[in-house]
Amino acid sequence: MTASVDGNALAGALREIFAVDVTAAVVRCCGCGQAGAVAQLTVWAHAPGLVARCPGCSDVVLRVVRGPDRAWLDLRGTVALEVALPAE
Amino acid sequence: MAIVSPGFHGRRRADPDLPPGQYLTTDFPVLSAGPTPRVPADRWQFTVTTETGAATTWTWADLTAMPARDVTVDIHCVTKWSKLGTTWRGVPVSAFLEDVDTAADYAMAHSYGGYTTNLPLDDLLDDQAWVAYRYDGDDITPEHGGPVRLLVPHLYFWKSAKWLRGLTLMLEDSPGFWETAGYHDYGDPWREQRYQGD
Numbered sequence: 190m191t192a193s194v195d196g197n198a199l200a201g202a203l204r205e206i207f208a209v210d211v212t213a214a215v216v217r218c219c220g221c222g223q224a225g226a227v228a229q230l231t232v233w234a235h236a237p238g239l240v241a242r243c244p245g246c247s248d249v250v251l252r253v254v255r256g257p258d259r260a261w262l263d264l265r266g267t268v269a270l271e272v273a274l275p276a277e
Numbered sequence: 278m279a280i281v282s283p284g285f286h287g288r289r290r291a292d293p294d295l296p297p298g299q300y301l302t303t304d305f306p307v308l309s310a311g312p313t314p315r316v317p318a319d320r321w322q323f324t325v326t327t328e329t330g331a332a333t334t335w336t337w338a339d340l341t342a343m344p345a346r347d348v349t350v351d352i353h354c355v356t357k358w359s360k361l362g363t364t365w366r367g368v369p370v371s372a373f374l375e376d377v378d379t380a381a382d383y384a385m386a387h388s389y390g391g392y393t394t395n396l397p398l399d400d401l402l403d404d405q406a407w408v409a410y411r412y413d414g415d416d417i418t419p420e421h422g423g424p425v426r427l428l429v430p431h432l433y434f435w436k437s438a439k440w441l442r443g444l445t446l447m448l449e450d451s452p453g454f455w456e457t458a459g460y461h462d463y464g465d466p467w468r469e470q471r472y473q474g475d
């Protein structure tokens with residue numbers, strides 16, 4: 190019964206840190222190079238933090254831990270995060 | 278006329294068995310940071326690697342032939358649930374270190390599936406830590422870390438690595454999976470060491 194959910198579960202935690210909705214960003218996995226929307230990640234939320242894994246190779250691409258007055262964002266499994274912005 | 282001073286009767290006393298900030302649960306919540314590894318007992322191996330790279334490996338048959346201890350301990354999860362009086366069977370970690378030549382002060386526990394957690398070596402010695410292979414009279418289910426998990430009940434339960442496959446001995450401390458993402462390097466529930474700096 191240890192079900193994961195999709196990357197939309199990251200929306201609240203990431204909105205606190207970033208001013209944009211990061212779930213629409215494109216994330217590239219360090220493990221296999223696959224790129225896809227953050228919302229497509231496989232998120233394990235029944236844990237001491239949010240653990241988002243690549244749907245291709247299941248490596249960890251992103252983690253968010255929320256303490257009472259701090260948050261930690263670990264992106265070491267992420268090659269790059271591509272965020273769409275309004276044209277200049 | 279009865280004089281009742283407010284607060285005299287209804288005052289709640291904290292449960293002395295519960296560390297600060299914890300609540301009691303009677304079920305056994307399953308926390309997972311990824312897919313559950315399914316490791317058949319006959320393919321399970323446990324390797325202790327020293328700071329020089331010397332490695333010693335035990336199999337399931339080796340483990341279950343070693344003198345085991347039945348222990349009843351309270352467990353405390355950093356997500357704030359505590360479960361009291363859990364019963365386990367395991368081999369003391371110290372039994373795996375007896376013939377190991379090391380000057381290390383720290384250990385990294387490694388799991389099938391890639392999880393890691395760091396502990397001071399002293400916290401794995403004596404009657405404080407076990408390589409556990411039975412829970413509540415049965416084999417440990419994969420969801421709870423079977424076939425074999427680390428059991429270090431005096432620290433928050435993330436230190437009790439599920440799906441244990443090895444210990445790497447280290448001269449210097451180095452953070453594991455949750456410790457690199459904000460959690461405390463030691464994790465004493467009685468001092469409420471949840472996050473870095475607590």
Ligand SMILES: [Zn+2]
Pocket residue numbers: 218219220221222223243244245246247248
């Ligand atoms: Zn990948």
